[in-house]
Amino acid sequence: MKASERNGYKKSLLEEKERLSAALEYLHAENPGADEEQELELSSLQEHLAEAGSVTLEREIDYSLEEVVNERLAAITKALERIEQGSFGLCVSCAAPVAAERLAALPWASLCIDCKRREERG
Numbered sequence: 001m002k003a004s005e006r007n008g009y010k011k012s013l014l015e016e017k018e019r020l021s022a023a024l025e026y027l028h029a030e031n032p033g034a035d036e037e038q039e040l041e042l043s044s045l046q047e048h049l050a051e052a053g054s055v056t057l058e059r060e061i062d063y064s065l066e067e068v069v070n071e072r073l074a075a076i077t078k079a080l081e082r083i084e085q086g087s088f089g090l091c092v093s094c095a096a097p098v099a100a101e102r103l104a105a106l107p108w109a110s111l112c113i114d115c116k117r118r119e120e121r122g
């Protein structure tokens, strides 16, 4: 990958990160009556959700949007790390190059389309 391409993806990632961070602040501002549970660190909240197989439906709805935003932010952070390490654009599973169209649409994608499909099939 050319440095200019890489810088383009980096710019997209940083912009998306900015946008999602603002969204997260908005989500928090919308919930002034946050209970103790919502005070948890965002990363531990995510783990909490993943581990608690039987969260109540109500709680699931409350957290789903925030969860999506957090997952995306985590993916972006990892993609930025891969840019620094020089492994950006390579599938983290099989090391094949991730298609340019895929990176253009999802610059934080860590898997090539084949591995992604395999993952989705379980």
Ligand SMILES: [Zn+2]
Pocket: 091, 092, 093, 094, 095, 096, 111, 112, 113, 114, 115, 116
């Ligand atoms: Zn792959």
